Amino acid sequence: MEVPTWVWALTIAGIGALLLFDYIFHVRKAHVPTLKEAAVWSAAYVGFALLFGVGVLWFGGVDxxxxxxxxxxxxxxLSVDNLFVFLIIISSFRVPREDQQKVLLFGIVFSLIARTGFIFLGAALINTFAWVFYVFGLILLLTAGNMLAPDKDDDSGTADNIIIRLARKVFHTTDYYDGDKLFTVxxxxxALTPMLLVMVAIGGTDILFxxxxxxxxxxxxxxxxxxxxxxxxSLLGLRQLYFLIDGLLDRLIYLSYGLAAILGFIGVKLFLHALHENNVPFINDGEPVNVVEVSTGLSLSVIVGILIVTVVASLASPKGRAQNAIRNARRHAEAYLDSEYTRDPKERERIFDRLLRERDQILALGPKYRRMVRDEAALMDLLERAASSHEAAVGRGEAAPSERKLT
Known part of the structure; x- marks a missing residue:
């Protein structure tokens, strides 16, 4: 499919306009997006992507x-999987809820710029060296194997990398936020605020992705x-998706297995294509190998099928529900007790309401899944402190009384 320069220009201008619209109407004014706002705009961006795909299908053909x-x-x-890491980074830096949108939008813009560079570099390598397909296939197979490797500590994620440590040593930094400012006095x-450091952390992570x-x-x-x-x-709308499925990420316990299967499948597909285009001297004397290549239709069917099975199995899993409740209860209790996390009364009420439901889910867990709580006494103490903080806020008139009690 040949694409003229003017189509490239219109496409880039359209994507830039969507990002600018996102910033002006949603991100510039710090606020916590409602579930309705996140759902509507997530659906809108998916709709844009599907309409564009229909256009490609119409003008470019079925293939x-x-x-x-x-x-x-x-x-x-893959971008949904990336949200897990974004959640770890944002939690590690204790980014206020109202300012998380700006961090995520920066991450999306940086990721788009970085990946565009990688795309043109990859295209240049492919056009010059056919053996690059072998390298790409190996990268995907290694990544798939890494995803299947057991995680020694699910809660050990940290955003403290060498870039952040170097920035803190070289530059004057603060431990607190000044709104959404990158610098303060x-x-x-x-001095650099944590807002700039978290953007650097997400930007560095995007390169690895x-x-x-x-x-x-x-x-x-x-x-x-x-x-x-x-x-x-795939990147547009990622910010809205973060707030839409926030709290459900840990529920997708089989996502890594599904992604590993997809990457492994594509890795094999790349090796087959590399053999078909082979010119490496020590493989078949530098001659192409007559192998079966995987069609686009089969690739699409396999990818969609794996994702459907993965998501359905994750949502139906009792272990997934238990893991989701435990991790979210700990995260929401810590957020509620963190005075810098949010100043929005509605957001604090939302967090406390989530705590009530997650507490009930934890208490309803059977013995098999209660053992997933590594330190139940500490978790329950954390929930009790959140309850006491809420009662104190009610007494000061800063929060609405709840019909149910957390403890």
Whole structure:
């Protein structure tokens, strides 16, 4: 599918306009998005992506359309997995709820810029060296194996990397936020706020994500326009999706297995394609190998099928429900007790209401799943302190009384 320059220009301008619209009308004024707002705009961005795919299907043909949808679905699934890490980073830096949108939008813009660079670099390598398909396939197979490796400590995630440590040593930094400002003044000296540091952390993480996602989509299509647009539309709406499924991320306990299967499948597909285009001297004397190549239709069917099975199995799993309740109860209790987390009374009420439901779910767990609570006494103490804080807020008139008690 040949794409003229003016179509590229219109596409880039359209994506830029969507990001600018997102910033002006949703992010510039710090606020906590409601569930309705997140749901409406998540659906809108998915709708934009699907309409664009229909356009690719209409003007580019069935093959191009199938490649776009396969690439978009794969990149969207990988972006949901990335939200787990975003959650860890945002929690580690204790980003106020009202300012999380700005952090996420920065991450999306940085990711789009970084991945665009990787896309054109990957395309140049593919056009020059056919053996790059072997490298991309190996990267995906190693990534799939890493996803299947047992996690020694599910709660050990940290956003403290070498860039952050270096920034704190070289520059004057603060431990507190000044609204959504990147810099503030302390004792007459200009200082970096944690808002800038968390953006650096997310930006650095995005580069690592690109090392997995770009080879994956090049395994589905080598058309640079389709690779770019599928990647861009998978990132647009990621901010809204974060707030829409926040609290449900831990419920997707089999997502890593599904993504590992998808990446492994695409890795094998890349190896088959590499053999078909082979010119490596020590493989078949540098001659192409007559192997079966996986069609775009089959790729799309396998990817969609794996994701459906993964999501349904995760949502139906009692272990997933238990894990979700335990982790969210701990996270929401800590957020409620953190005076810097949010100043929005409605958001505090939302957190406390979630605590009530999660407390009930934990108490209803059978012995098998209660053992998943590593330190039940500490967790219950945390919930009690959150309850006491809420009662004190009610006494001061800063919160509405609840019909139910947490303890």
């Amino acid at each position: 191009a359309g199938g490649e776009y949808f396969a690439g978009y679905i794969t990149e969207k699934a 302390v004792d007459g000296k200009r 690109a090392l997995d996602s770009i080879p994956a989509i090049f395994g589905l299509t080598q058309n640079v326009y389709i690779v770019f647009t599928a990647t861009a539309f």
